[in-house]
Every structure is written in C-alpha cells, then in structure tokens.
Amino acid sequence: MASSQAVEVQVGDRAVRVSSPDRVIFPQLGVTKLQVVEFFLAVGDGVLGALLDRPTTLERWPKGYFDGAVMSTRADSHGDAFYQKRVPRGAPDYLRTAQIAxxxxxxxxxVAPSELAVVAWAAQMGTLTFHPWPVRRDDVESVDQLRIDLDPQPGTDFDDATAAAMHLRDLLDELDLTGYPKTSGGRGLHVFVPLAPRWSFAQARRSTIAIGRELERRLPDAVTTRWWKEERGERIFVDYNQMARDRTIASAYSLRPNHRATVSTPLDWDEVTSVHPDDFTIRTVPERFAERGDIFAPLRADRDPALDCSLDAALELARRDEEEHGLGDLPYPPEYPKMPGEPKRVQPSRAKDRDRP
Structure with a gap:
C-alpha cells in the first residue's frame, strides 16, 4: 500500500513535495514514485538539457505502468494515462510556459522547463515521458532540431534500425549535418541534428522527407518512407511526420512505459550497433550518466551556436527530388487539415477500390 506521508526533495533552492512516495510505478521492478523522481534528479543535467525552454507535453501515468494499462485517446478518455498538453492546475509559481499553436x-x-525542479514536479505528477517540441519558448515557430525517427516495422527490429542508422550517418555527413543518435526506449532509434534556429516546420519536414527518400534509394530493401502501413513491408520506416507541427519525440533520458522501465538514451556512434534498448533502464542509466555525462549536450537550447547546422543541402536535395524526379509532398497525419501540395490522404487499397468500375 502506498504511503500517505508526503516527503520533500531538495532540488537546488526548491523543495519539491512528493506525495505518496511509496506508490509503486513499475510493479515488476518494485520501483516507487520517489525512485522515479530520484532517477530524473540523477540524470538531471541531461534531462533538463533535453527540455530546457522547450514547450513540452507531459505523458502522465499517475497510477504507474501495469498489466492492462492503456493510454487515453480522443475517442475514449477513460484510460490509465494521458498526454498533458496544457499546464495542469496547481503548477508551481516558478513554472515557465510557452504558447504553442x-x-x-x-x-x-x-510547460517549458527552465530548471530541474520543474522536472521533479512533473515526475511527482506521474510524468514518465517528456515530449518537447523542437523549438524554444522565445520563438516557437523556428525549429532548432531536426529529428529523424527510424521506426522498425513488423518483421524488423532494433538491429535493423541501427544498420540503417549507420548509412544515415554517412548521408548526413554528405549534407553537412551532424547527427546524434539515441535509443527510443523501444525498438527504434532516433537521430537528432542541431540546427540554427531559423527554419520553419515545413522546411524541417521537407528536409526529413528528402533525407528519407535518399536513404530509401540507397537501401530499397531495408528502408521506406511509405506513410501507409500496408505499403511499408518489413523495412525501417523513416517517420518524416515527426517533424510536423505538434508531433513530438520522447526526450533523451525519458522513461518509457513498459515493464523494463527502459530509458531513451543518447549513444556514441561507435556503440550504436553493439547495444540493445534493454541495456538502458531506470537501474542502469544513472551510473552510465555519471560516467559519460550528457552525450546530447550539443542539442541543448543553450548550446554553442558553432554546433548549429544548416538545412540548405537537404532542401536542395528536396528541390531535385521535386524537379528532376517529380516527387512532391507526402501525406500528413490524419488530424491535420488538408495541406497545400499534399497528395490524397487515402489508403492505397481503398483508393483502388474506389477506382473500380
């Protein structure tokens, strides 16, 4: 039974109250709410760096993660967990915010975290995974991170994602882009690129499509940019729509809701093909962080501008795709209004049925 006796955790000059500290959040590991808070403090510089001054959606699991736990959806709000996109009631007065559209x-x-106490407060509210936007609170229209999501489809796994990532690294180098990989905490791999903050969401998404298409040309049997699942096959999907407005990726050092309590963990390129997502959990990552520090520091909002990259070469690749190969835009997610230049947002098999006499 969870203790009703709250405790206070000192975070810098702040005292963060943790209610029901003994509540079990990951039953198979016996990990409590207080231990979740302590985990985020142990990787504090890294998780704050990933969230610093970025509008952030909170993925809250107030009852913890357990067998049968489900996420609330628009159609059914009675789930055990939910995405908090607006600042919740009772937020501390030191919390900074950013208005997003x-x-x-x-x-x-x-929420736009500006200090580690905000992370601890969010964890006490049941947040396991943080989903920051690729923008900063002082300019929410300018993207300063390119985020490439290598998503294994049925029949593929993490090893397939890492194999594709090594080819992606070479392609990024050719485009004068410096990529930083991390585990998703699941089966996939993410590669982030720090950008000079002057790019629009449309430019970042267009660049990601061009990069995905070029990777697909080089690895046609291993990589796809096909939006419709029925067309992807047993390949790694480059999820270009993760660069669309209001689509976010789990931050570095976020916990993932699974029985193993895995962590989305930054990697060096020389270890990408030799690790497994289960190597990085709430139990193991604090020690790794203490030894290695924050490998994702070059992605921080307060980084050295000398680390910033340009999308010029990627956008030139996109232009060539359009003018020389007739490759235009790709479908947006279903909740989006129809976008200029977007192809029909119709599942191919259904479109064929409609065309039959």
Missing amino acids: FPSGRTADE
Whole structure:
C-alpha cells in the first residue's frame, strides 16, 4: 500500500513535495514514485538539457505502468494515462510556459522547463515521458532540431534500425549535418541534428522527407518512407511526420512505459550497433550518466551556436527530388487539415477500390 506521508526533495533552492512516495510505478521492478523522481534528479543535467525552454507535453501515468494499462485517446478518455498538453492546475509559481499553436489553429500554454525542479514536479505528477517540441519558448515557430525517427516495422527490429542508422550517418555527413543518435526506449532509434534556429516546420519536414527518400534509394530493401502501413513491408520506416507541427519525440533520458522501465538514451556512434534498448533502464542509466555525462549536450537550447547546422543541402536535395524526379509532398497525419501540395490522404487499397468500375 502506498504511503500517505508526503516527503520533500531538495532540488537546488526548491523543495519539491512528493506525495505518496511509496506508490509503486513499475510493479515488476518494485520501483516507487520517489525512485522515479530520484532517477530524473540523477540524470538531471541531461534531462533538463533535453527540455530546457522547450514547450513540452507531459505523458502522465499517475497510477504507474501495469498489466492492462492503456493510454487515453480522443475517442475514449477513460484510460490509465494521458498526454498533458496544457499546464495542469496547481503548477508551481516558478513554472515557465510557452504558447504553442496546434494544426487546428487552437493554442495552448505548455510547460517549458527552465530548471530541474520543474522536472521533479512533473515526475511527482506521474510524468514518465517528456515530449518537447523542437523549438524554444522565445520563438516557437523556428525549429532548432531536426529529428529523424527510424521506426522498425513488423518483421524488423532494433538491429535493423541501427544498420540503417549507420548509412544515415554517412548521408548526413554528405549534407553537412551532424547527427546524434539515441535509443527510443523501444525498438527504434532516433537521430537528432542541431540546427540554427531559423527554419520553419515545413522546411524541417521537407528536409526529413528528402533525407528519407535518399536513404530509401540507397537501401530499397531495408528502408521506406511509405506513410501507409500496408505499403511499408518489413523495412525501417523513416517517420518524416515527426517533424510536423505538434508531433513530438520522447526526450533523451525519458522513461518509457513498459515493464523494463527502459530509458531513451543518447549513444556514441561507435556503440550504436553493439547495444540493445534493454541495456538502458531506470537501474542502469544513472551510473552510465555519471560516467559519460550528457552525450546530447550539443542539442541543448543553450548550446554553442558553432554546433548549429544548416538545412540548405537537404532542401536542395528536396528541390531535385521535386524537379528532376517529380516527387512532391507526402501525406500528413490524419488530424491535420488538408495541406497545400499534399497528395490524397487515402489508403492505397481503398483508393483502388474506389477506382473500380
């Protein structure tokens, strides 16, 4: 039974109250809410660096992760966990926010962490995974990170994602882009690129499509950019829509809701093909962080501008795809309004059925 006796955790000059500290969050490991908070403090410089001044959606599991736990959806809000896109009630007075606009045109004030106490407060509220936008609170229209999601499809796994990532690294080098890989915490791999903060969401997404298409040309049997699942086959999907507005990726050092309590963990390129996601958990990552420090420091919002890259070469690749190969835009996610230049947002098998006499 969870203890009703709250405790206070000192985070810098702040005292963060943790209610029900003995509540079990990961039953198979016996990990409590207090231990989740302590984990985020142990990797504090890294997780704060990943979130610093970025509007951030909180993935909250207030009851913990357990067998049968489900995420709330738009259609059914009765799940055990949910995405918190607006600042929750009772937020501390030191919390900073950023106003962001959704594809629908509606706006919201999101948490924009500026100090580690905010991370600890969010963890005490049941947050396991942080989903920061690739923008900074002082300019929410300018993308300063390119995020490439290598998503294994059925029949493929993490090893297939890492094999594709090594080819992706070479391609990024050719485009004068410096990539930094991390595990997703699941079966996939993420590669982030620090950008000079002057690019729009449309430019970042267009660049990601061009990079994905070039990787697909080089590895046609291993990589795909096909949006419709029925067309992907047993290949790694380059999820270009992760660069669309309001689509986010789990931050570095976020916990993932699974029985193993895995952590989305930054990697050096020379270890990408020799590790497994289960190597990085709430139990193992604090020691790794203490030894290695924050490998994702070059992605921080307060990084040295000399680390920033340009999308010029990637956008030139996109231009050539369009003008020389007739390759235009690709479908947006279903909740988006119809976008200029977007092809029909119809599942291919259904489109063929409609064309039959």
